[in-house]
Amino acid sequence: MSFGRWAGSVAAVGATSLAVFLYAAHPARSSDHQDSIAVVNRPGADITDVYEFPDPANTNNVDLVMNIHPLIPAGDGGEYQLDPGVLYQFKIAHGPVGTQNPEDTVLQVVANGTGSTQTLSLYGPITPKLSGTHSVLSGLSKGTFPFNQPSGTTLSNGVVAFAGPRADPFFFDLFQFFKILPDRYYANPRTGNQLGTSMPTFNGYASGSTSGANGTGYACSTAASTNALTQINGGFNVISIVLSVPRNLLSPRGVTPIIHTWATASLPTGEKINGREVYVQQELLSRPAVKELFEKFNQHQYTNQTSPYADTTIKAAIYNFSNKVVGRSETISRVLQSILYPNELAADLSQSGPAAYLGVETGGATGGKFGGRGLTDDVIDISLGAVFGNTIPALTGVPDDGKENNCLTDEHVTSGQGGTQTQSTYPYLAPPH
Numbered sequence: 001m002s003f004g005r006w007a008g009s010v011a012a013v014g015a016t017s018l019a020v021f022l023y024a025a026h027p028a029r030s031s032d033h034q035d036s037i038a039v040v041n042r043p044g045a046d047i048t049d050v051y052e053f054p055d056p057a058n059t060n061n062v063d064l065v066m067n068i069h070p071l072i073p074a075g076d077g078g079e080y081q082l083d084p085g086v087l088y089q090f091k092i093a094h095g096p097v098g099t100q101n102p103e104d105t106v107l108q109v110v111a112n113g114t115g116s117t118q119t120l121s122l123y124g125p126i127t128p129k130l131s132g133t134h135s136v137l138s139g140l141s142k143g144t145f146p147f148n149q150p151s152g153t154t155l156s157n158g159v160v161a162f163a164g165p166r167a168d169p170f171f172f173d174l175f176q177f178f179k180i181l182p183d184r185y186y187a188n189p190r191t192g193n194q195l196g197t198s199m200p201t202f203n204g205y206a207s208g209s210t211s212g213a214n215g216t217g218y219a220c221s222t223a224a225s226t227n228a229l230t231q232i233n234g235g236f237n238v239i240s241i242v243l244s245v246p247r248n249l250l251s252p253r254g255v256t257p258i259i260h261t262w263a264t265a266s267l268p269t270g271e272k273i274n275g276r277e278v279y280v281q282q283e284l285l286s287r288p289a290v291k292e293l294f295e296k297f298n299q300h301q302y303t304n305q306t307s308p309y310a311d312t313t314i315k316a317a318i319y320n321f322s323n324k325v326v327g328r329s330e331t332i333s334r335v336l337q338s339i340l341y342p343n344e345l346a347a348d349l350s351q352s353g354p355a356a357y358l359g360v361e362t363g364g365a366t367g368g369k370f371g372g373r374g375l376t377d378d379v380i381d382i383s384l385g386a387v388f389g390n391t392i393p394a395l396t397g398v399p400d401d402g403k404e405n406n407c408l409t410d411e412h413v414t415s416g417q418g419g420t421q422t423q424s425t426y427p428y429l430a431p432p433h
Contacts, residue, residue, distance in 0.1 A: 042083070042086075042267070042282065043069050043070070044068065044069055044082060044083025044085075044086055044239075044265075045068075045083060045086045045265040045266075045267065045282045045283050046068060046069060046070055046265070046283060047066060047067065047068055047263050047264075047265055047283050047284075047285040048067045048068065048069075048070045048168070048170065048238055048285070049065070049066075049067040049168075049169075049170050049238075049285070049288060050064075050065065050066055050067075050090075050261070050262070050263045050285050050286055050288075050345060050373070051063070051064075051065035051355075051372070051373045051374065051375055052064055052065070052261055052345055052347050052355065052371075052372035052373055053353065053354070053355035053370075053372050053373065053374045053375070054352065054353035054354065054355065054370060054372075055244045055426075056424070056428070057425070057426060058244065059352060059353075060246055060247055060248075061160070061244045061245060061246055061247065062244075062245055062247055062250060062347070062349065062372075063242060063243070063244050063245075063428065064090050064107065064242075064243045064245060064261070065240060065241070065242050065243075065375070065427075065428075065429070066088060066090065066240070066241045066263045067166070067168065067169075067170075067238040067239070067240050067241075067429075068082065068088070068238060068239045068240075068241070068265070069082075069238055069239045070168070070236070070238060071236050072165065072236060072237040072238060072239070072432070073233065073234075073236065073237075074233060074234030074235050074236070074237070074432075074433035075234070075433070076237070077165030077166075077237045077431075077432030077433070078116075078148075078165065078432075080165060080239055081111065081114055081115065081118045081147055081239070082109075082111040082118065082120065082147070082163060082239055082241075083111065084110070084111040084112065084113060084114060084118070085267065085268060086110075086111070086265050086266065086267060086282075087108060087109075087110055087135060087137070087265070087266040087267075087268075087279040088108070088109040088110070088241060088263070088264075088265055089106050089107065089108050089109070089135065089263065089264045089265075089266065090106065090107040090243070090261060090262075090263055091103035091105075091106050091128075091261070091262050091263070091264060092104070092105040092106070092107075092125070092250065092259050092260065092261050093105075093259070093260045093309070093344065094251065094255055094256050094258065094259055094260075095256060095258065095260065096256070096258060097258070097346060097360060097361055098338065098342075099260060099309075099342075100309040100310075100342055101260075101309065102131040102132065102307065102309060103128060103131050103307075104127060104128075104131075105124070105125050105126070105127065105128075105250065105259075106123075106124050106125070106126060106127075106128045106135070106138060107122065107123070107124040107125050107159075107243060107245070108122070108123040108124055108135070108137060108138065109121070109122055109123075109161075109163070109241055109243075110123075110137070111147075111163075112144065116147070116148075117147075118146075118147040119144045119145065119146055119147060120144060120145050120146075120147060120161065120163050120241075121141045121143070121144045122141065122142045122143060122144075122145070122155055122159060122161055122243070123137050123138055123139055123140070123141055123142065124138060124139065124142070125157075125245065125249045125250060126138045126139040129273075130273075130278075131307075132307050132310075133266075133280060133281040133305060133306065133307060134269075134278055134279065134280055134281070135264075135266055135278070135279045135280075135281070136273055136274075136276040136277065136278055136279070137276055137277070142155045142156050142157045142159065143155035143156050143161075145161045145162070145163070147163055147164055148163070148164030148165065149162065149164070150162065150164070150426075150427065150431070151426070152242070152244070152426055152427060157246075157249060158246045158249070159243055159244065159245050159246070159249070160243070160244035160426065161241075161242070161243055161244075162240070162241070162242040162243075162426070162427040163239065163240065163241045163242070164239065164240065164427075165237050165238070165239055165240075165431075165432040166237065166238060166239075166240040166427070166429035166430065166431065166432060167230075167235060167237055167238075167419070167420075167421045167429060167430040167431065167432055167433050168229045168230070168235070168236045168237055168238045168421065169375050169376070169415070169421035169422055169429055169430075170229055170288075171227045171229065171230065171378075171380075171413045171414065171415055171416075171417060171421075172227065172229075172289075172380045172411060172413055173202055173203060173204075173225045173226065173227070173411035173412070173413050174226075174227075174228040174229075175226075175228070176202050176203050176221075176225065176411070177202075177411075178196075179196050179197070179200075180195060180196055180197070180200040180201075180202070180408070181193070181195065181196065181293075182194075182196045183296060183297050184292060184297055186297075190296075190297065190298060192296050193296060193320075193321060193324070193325045195325070199211070199215070199218040199407075200405070200407065200408060201218075201219075201220045201221045201407035201408065202220075202221065202225065202407065202408060202410065202411040202412065203221045203222075203223040203224060203225040203411075203412065204221070204222075204223070204224065204225040204410070204411070204412025204413075205220035205221060205222055205407065205410075205412070206222070207222050209222075209406065209407070210406065210407070211405050211406055211407040211408075212404050212405060212406045212407075213402060214327070214402060214403040214404060214405060215405045215406070215407060218407070220406065220407035221407070225411060225412045225413050226413070226417075226418075227413045227417045227418060230416065230417055230418040230419045230421060231417060231418030231419070234419075234433050235418065235419050235421075235433035236433070237432040237433055240427065240429050242426070242427035242428065242429065244426065247349045250349060251349045257348055257349040257350035258346065258347070258348050258349075258360065259346070259347055259349060260342070260344035260345065260346050261286065261344060261345045261346075261347065261372075262284060262285065262286035262308050262343070262344050262345065263284070263285050263286065264281050264282075264283065264284050265281075265282050265283040266279035266280055266281045266282055267279060267280060267282050280305075281304070281305050281306075281307075282304065282305065283304050284303065284304050284305070284306070284307075284308065286308060286343050286344050286345045287340065287343050287344070287345055287379075288357075288373070288379045288380070288383075289379065289380060289383050290314065290318070290340055290343050290383075291303050291304075291314065291343075293321070293383065293387070294314065294317040294318045294320075294321045294322075294340075295313070295314060295317045295321075296317070299313055299314075299317060303343075308342040308343045308344050309342045309344075311341075311342070311343065314341065314343055315337065315341045318333075318336060318337045318340050318341060319333050319334065319336075319337045321387075322336050322337070322387060326387060326388060326403070326405075327403050328387075328401055328403055329399070329401035329403070331398045331399065331401075332392045332393065332398060332401055335392050335396055335398055336386055336387065336392060339358070339361050339362075339386070345371075345372060345373055346358075346360040346361060346371045346372075347360065347370055347371040347372035348360050348369055348370055348371055349370075351368070351369045351370040351371075352370070353368060353370045354367065354368045354370065354374060355368065355370055355371070355372040355373055355374035355377060356368035356369075356370060356371060356372075356374070356377065357371070357372070357373045357374075357377045357379045357382055358371065358382060358386075359371040359372070362395055365395050366382055375415075375421070375422045375428060375429065376415040376416075376422060378414075378415070380411055380413075381409070381410050381411065384408060384409050384410065384411065385409050385410075387408075388404060388405045388406075388408040388409050389404050389406070389409040390404050419433065
């Protein structure tokens with residue numbers, strides 16, 4: 001994920017251009033684009049986003065999308081492939097909202113070779129031989145598919161598979177976020193959860209907008225906002241894995257239709273079980289921006305290498321940031337913690353759609369009961385509304401604490417700003433810039 005800022009004066013534009021260069025050329029920890037030292041050193045293991053939505057062309061299928069290798073410059077999409085030393089996995093647990101069950105189903109992808117002739121092999125959906133942070137390839141391959149074949153390949157179990165360069169569809173106000181929470185930017189000193197200003201605000205608000213009573217009424221910023229991933233240097237690209245999976249493979253008859261999904265990238269340990277390589281988790285991603293907003297930067301690596309249902313660090317961080325930094329009430333902070341932990345993407349496969357981030361957890365209040373996450377879901381504004389706005393009191397009926405900060409509930413960046421990032425046909429992410 002990422003966040004962006006655009007300045008309103010010549011001097012500020014120059015400073016921003018330098019920051020963009022540094023962001024593109026060096027490690028930057030914005031949401032989940034390069035969010036820890038380990039993945040900076042192994043960009044092919046750096047997961048940037050996860051999506052889960054009903055397939056627009058086949059209502060019997062659900063699309064699982066994992067984006068990897070952030071910040072590929074415009075025009076260079078054809079120079080990158082998947083890392084053949086990494087095991088890429090979608091992990092799924094079945095159960096009601098809030099379940100802390102370990103994964104009971106996995107889809108595993110490994111790359112074979114490098115360059116333009118690279119192929120990929122899919123294993124699953126299948127019950128994993130190991131659960132938690134260690135994995136081995138489970139079962140037999142369901143087939144191989146060529147790298148960067150946009151029409152996709154239908155495998156033996158009915159899964160349609162694609163992997164290749166695509167335009168990064170994520171949108172957020174990057175550099176302004178770094179001003180609000182400086183610790184989240186790699187080049188700044190480690191300040192923990194200390195806010196960068198006593199009057200934090202995103203850009204893009206209308207003249208006269210104020211922070212509200214809790215913020216003592218200071219003016220929200222009227223400067224223009226910018227999505228760095230689509231508006232700067234022609235836009236950035238990622239490597240995408242897109243699997244269109246029959247619903248009955250993800251939730252067989254007799255099993256709850258509510259699934260909880262997260263993605264991992266794992267590296268070989270050098271050990272083997274029954275002749276199969278053992279991998280250890282290097283990176284984890286599910287809900288966007290949870291690590292990046294709530295956790296101090298130096299906590300990211302622990303979360304990346306921990307199963308989401310056993311991550312006490314992120315559980316504590318959600319409450320501490322909400323209550324101690326934002327100043328929300330004990331009740332609102334605990335409700336937010338209960339919604340966002342475990343850090344897994346929930347979807348109800350009995351629902352037709354559309355996808356709606358946090359739709360399962362809120363009973364459809366965010367736009368639909370399927371849940372998951374669509375490519376154009378405004379997940380950041382939903383998250384900001386929950387943390388800084390009145391979303392929790394409005395949806396749950398808990399007492400409003402009167403501590404909303406209206407200057408932080410919207411970062412005024414829209415999908416496709418500065419370029420088209422999605423398309424109507426499979427694999428639904430647009431070709432690379």
